[in-house]
Amino acid sequence: MxxxxxxxxxxxxxxxxxxxxxxxxxxxxxxxxxxxxxxxxxxxxxxxxxxxxxxxxxxxxxxxxxxxxxxxxxxxxxxxxxxxxxxxxxxxxxxxxxxxxxxxxxxxxxxxxDLTRGMSQPCVMDVKMGKRTWDPESSPNKRKLEEAKYVMCKQKLGLCLPGFQVYLPKDAEEEEEEKKEHPTILRHGKDYGKSLNVEGFKQTMALFFNASTSDSKTRRVGTELLLKEVLRQLQAILSWFQRQRLLHFYASSLLICYDYSRLANSNTQKSLLNGHHRLEKDDDPANWVRVRMIDFAHVYPADRALPDENYLFGLRSLIEVVQSILHR
Ligand SMILES: Nc1ncnc2c1ncn2[C@@H]1O[C@H](COP(=O)(O)OP(=O)(O)O)[C@@H](O)[C@H]1O
Ligand SMILES: [Mg+2]
Structure with missing residues (x-):
């Protein structure tokens, strides 16, 4: 770093x-x-x-x-x-x-x-939504400043990455036990996000979901559960946006949180590997994965009661990115 x-x-x-x-x-x-x-x-x-x-x-x-x-x-x-x-x-x-x-x-x-409550090893990512991140009352100067930020990701994907933290397993050379007990934590802020192009954004998302580091079968199972749960929650937000005509969200974010310690949780793996599809209540990924909208400092009544196409564009592309990580 x-x-x-x-x-x-x-x-x-x-x-x-x-x-x-x-x-x-x-x-x-x-x-x-x-x-x-x-x-x-x-x-x-x-x-x-x-x-x-x-x-x-x-x-x-x-x-x-x-x-x-x-x-x-x-x-x-x-x-x-x-x-x-x-x-x-x-x-x-x-x-x-x-x-x-x-x-x-x-x-x-x-x-x-607190969207990280109960998580012993919280992984957190703030994804800012939309190609346009300036609100209807912005001055021409503010508008220019916003348009010059995160250009590569924002214009192509309608997304940008102001910051994240993730727990990752230690380097492969380390002992298995050591790896389990002492993951490393990686944190990046907006300077990193601003340096990303579309490919870099996708790779960072895969890293955040521990999808490029899933070196053991147990963790791969956990990552698959994680990605499916993130997609389920994103789809629910998408359904809301497809219907609503009330509000337009500028410079708002999605906060994606999950507990790294649950990726390799033994009960979760056992029930899946044994083909038991009914998870214990506590193992339900909805208990250790949370995707929520945050940051409403620039929310306005919907212009002409139209859908929020700006947010929708970013949300659809985020779903595509997560799907491509799940299916690769
Ligand atoms: N409800 C929450 N639970 C946990 N963390 C949060 C929550 N709301 C915000 N955060 C953390 O604080 C950061 C900034 O929050 P945000 O509402 O975007 O503030 P700002 O208006 O300063 O951008 C987020 O990126 C996230 O890390
Ligand atoms: Mg914010």
């Missing part, structure tokens, strides 16, 4: 002043983060006992737009029969705003379900 990449993603050495019971979200792979030299810069917090993360409300317009988005979902029909209510299943659960003093300043945070 390049030195600047390490610097980019390492938590600052000087720990920010944090209220009791909270800590920095160590698995944050993208977005606004804490900075050692700037006490004003705040990243996500984690409340491990409650299974929540706390996202700081950033720039006023963005923070308020995101708060309104989550509040409108919470207020949508309880019967679950309208499109807003159905969207709740594809985003983190929302537990309301909360004021906290961080770095001696009071700020408001959005309390959200």
């Amino acid at each position: 390049a030195k600047n990449e390490l610097k980019e993603l390492s938590p600052p050495r000087k720990q920010p002043a944090m209220p009791e019971g909270f800590r920095q979200l160590k698995t944050q792979v993208a977005g606004h983060t804490f900075e050692e030299s700037n006490a004003e810069a705040v990243g996500l917090l984690q409340d491990p006992t409650a299974g929540c993360v706390l996202k700081p409300m950033g720039k006023p317009e963005c923070g308020e737009r995101e708060l309104r988005f989550y509040e409108s979902l919470a207020a949508a029909g309880a019967s679950g029969d309208n499109d807003l209510a159905l969207l709740r299943g594809h985003v983190p659960r929302f537990y309301g705003p909360l004021k906290l003093v961080v770095n001696r300043r009071e700020r408001t945070f959005l309390r959200l379900e």
Whole structure:
């Protein structure tokens, strides 16, 4: 890993002043983060006992737009029969705003379900959706800046990769036991994502799913389960987007999370290798794989009640990339 990449993603050495019971979200792979030299810069917090993360409300317009988005979902029909209510299943659960003093300043945070909760070795990827990542109120300058970022992937795939972390088995020369107990962790930020072309993006996705490192039969079985579960959850999000005419999402992401420790989980393998297709409840991949939409700072009412073709284009190409990894 390049030195600047390490610097980019390492938590600052000087720990920010944090209220009791909270800590920095160590698995944050993208977005606004804490900075050692700037006490004003705040990243996500984690409340491990409650299974929540706390996202700081950033720039006023963005923070308020995101708060309104989550509040409108919470207020949508309880019967679950309208499109807003159905969207709740594809985003983190929302537990309301909360004021906290961080770095001696009071700020408001959005309390959200921690999508990595319960994962002992969380692999996390933030995929930003759409060829167009500037919203309808952007200045010409902001629009230009956005169009110049992640050009290769964004224009061809309608996707870009601001960051990810993945656990990988140690080099093949290592002892089997050693490999199982001490995987290595690889983290990359936006500089890496910006360097990717389409082929590089596809290879990175395969790496993230441990599909290029599946050197043992047990892990191959786990990777297949993982890819099928990711596809199932992506298809469910696609079905929602194909129907809805309410909202357009700019610069929003999909967060893909899974637990590396479950890739080689003995019960999962046994039941599959023995041909038992009914998995124990705890082994159901839905318990260790989560694909959810996040980052709603730039969500707008749908223009002329049209479908969100910009998001749909990226989502379809993401599904194609994952399918091609599964079927190769
Ligand atoms: N609900 C969540 N659970 C776990 N991690 C999250 C959650 N929401 C955000 N994150 C982490 O924080 C990062 C930044 O979140 P995001 O909402 O995109 O913030 P920003 O507006 O700063 O881009 C994500 O890439 C992810 O690593
Ligand atoms: Mg983001």
